[in-house]
Amino acid sequence: MKAEAWIFIACTIFLVLVTPTYWFVTSGSEHGGDWTGTSALTMCTLLTAMCSVYLGFHATRMDPRPEDRKDGEIADGAGELGFFPPFSWWPLWCAACLGIIVFGTAMAAYWLMIIGGALGFIAVAGWVFEYYRGEFSH
Incomplete structure (x- = not known):
């Protein structure tokens, strides 16, 4: 460091x-x-x-x-370095929801911001809990 x-x-x-x-x-x-x-x-x-x-x-x-x-x-650094997650679709959905929220803010469409926030909550929850179930669960 x-x-x-x-x-x-x-x-x-x-x-x-x-x-x-x-x-x-x-x-x-x-x-x-x-x-x-x-x-x-x-x-x-x-x-x-x-x-x-x-x-x-x-x-x-x-x-x-x-x-x-x-x-x-060089051999001193051999071994496991840590857990690196494989591919994930959740960041894409989080970014899409943020885009919907920003678009709703720019257009003053508060209903669109609410929809984006609800979908964003689901996307963030999916991203956080993606390693608790499915193929990559631990």
């Missing part, structure tokens, strides 16, 4: 330098600066800083992975 933490730290440092520079360069315009871009860069800076702190915190408290050690061998 140390490598990931250093990547995010480098991104945070870059954004800390770029954000005030961006604000200063755009402040010469007739509108007094681009507050939208400055706000977006500020939020990106804070988000990368949050990831840096999280990864750095956990990197100091966990055992080093084989790729984090200087004497690590």
